[in-house]
Amino acid sequence: MTRSARRTGGCRPTLRMAGAGAAALLALTACSDSDSDAGSDPGKGGELSGEVTVFAAASLTESFEKLGAQFEKDHPGTKVTFSFGGSDALAASITGGAPADVFASASPTTMEIVTDAGAAAGTPETFVRNRLEIATLPGNPDGIASLKDLTDPDLKVVLCDETVPCGSAAQKALDAGALKLTPVSYEEDVKSALTKVVLKEADAAVVYKTDVRAAGGTVEGVDFPESADAINDYPITLLEEAPNAAAAEAFVELVRSAAGQKVLTEAGFLKP
Incomplete structure (x- = not known):
């Protein structure tokens, strides 16, 4: 909602009888212009601060x-x-x-x-x-090709906590694939989960595709079809x-x- 400043002094054209026609027109026009300026959008013309x-x-x-x-x-x-x-x-x-x-x-x-x-x-x-993606170490050394691969007990997998949207979405994807896995940790947000992989403290994490892209070459992304059931x-x-x-x-x-x-x-x- 755009809030306009309240006017504290209105336009009060005082008209005298002599020459009232032209004077009134000028005075009323000035008043109209002033009102228009007072109600202008503060987001225009660099007026925001x-x-x-x-x-x-x-x-x-x-x-x-x-x-x-x-x-x-x-x-x-x-x-x-x-x-x-x-x-x-x-x-x-x-x-x-x-x-x-x-x-x-x-x-x-x-x-x-x-x-x-x-x-x-x-x-x-x-x-x-946003859509989920699996983040792996560069080159995907563990050959992770699917969400099911993350259930391998030899893999260290990180998920977001289920109270966080990326964690809730990951659980929906796992449910869609009838899969269960026990991560080595639950993280407070998606950046924390991704960092575990970047620091090589985890082999993979289920994060958003946008975070994999933002991480550049520090991780590699693996798409999986179950992510279609968990778009946020x-x-x-x-x-x-x-x-x-x-x-x-x-x-x-x-x-x-x-x-x-x-x-x-x-x-x-x-x-x-």
Whole structure:
């Protein structure tokens, strides 16, 4: 919602009887122009300012940092500050009173924590989707070719905690394949799970395709068909108690714009 500044001094054209016709027209025109300016969109013409605090799922890190830099360039005088992490932990922080302007979650389920608490301004909208992939060491030395291969007890596999969207999605994929596996650890977010592979503390992790791409040559990705049963929708919302609502709304608009969608799809996200 765009908040316009309240006018404290209205236009009061004082008309005298002499020459009232022309004077009235000029005075009323000036008043109309003033009203129009007062109601203009603060997101236009570089009028936005101040800090925008965005809580976002860890898998959005690289894409949102790019969009944040673009936002600051488009609106001099603004600063976008991010808090990335597991969507469940971020939602808990918001409902616990942490000051934030925008929340972008990796699943509708974790977004519901915020909406059910009345902390969202309006109805959250899905802006991208994401699909799982297996991250292995470069060159895939263990020859992992399927989700079933991860059930090999000799492999060290890492999953996200089931309370986190990537963990919940991984469990859906395992259920779809009627598979069970016991990971060596459950991680608090997708970046932590991926890091275990990068540091060679695990042979494989079930993460998002976008995170494999963002990791470059430090890991290798393996697609698996069960991931089609576990695609996550990512909703975004302006928060009810947003300290900088006008700038926050503009950031949400950037994310959903053609330019924002280009950044996200280039990172491997799917269109909603």
